Amino acid sequence: MENKIHLKKDEINSTVGFVIMKEGDTFVGYCPALDMSTQGATFEQLTKRMGELVDIFFEETVKNGTLPDALRELGWQEVKRRHHRSRWVPPQMIGQAYQDVRIPA
Secondary structure, three states: OOOEEEEOOOOEEEEOOOEEEEEOOEEEEEEOOOOEEEEEOOHHHHHHHHHHHHHHHHHHHHHOOOHHHHHHHOOOEEEEEOOEEEEEEOOOOOOOOOOOOOOOO
């Protein structure tokens, strides 16, 4: 899923992807584009909580006037467009890798 954010005069529309893992009976979600995570007892609870967390992030950073700085710190790039508001592009997720590890017994 492609991450994107669109800023309009009075609203922000965003789509950000997140990784979902299962740890025992708990579902864990991590959103790399915003470096945030949450958990839930069910898949549905997890996705609801992730949506709430993302909404709170945008509401609070907009309210505090810190959204551009917060996005820059997370590696997002501002793309200025002629005759339009800026568009923010998150770091691109290019793949997933696995690393063998040695754990002393």
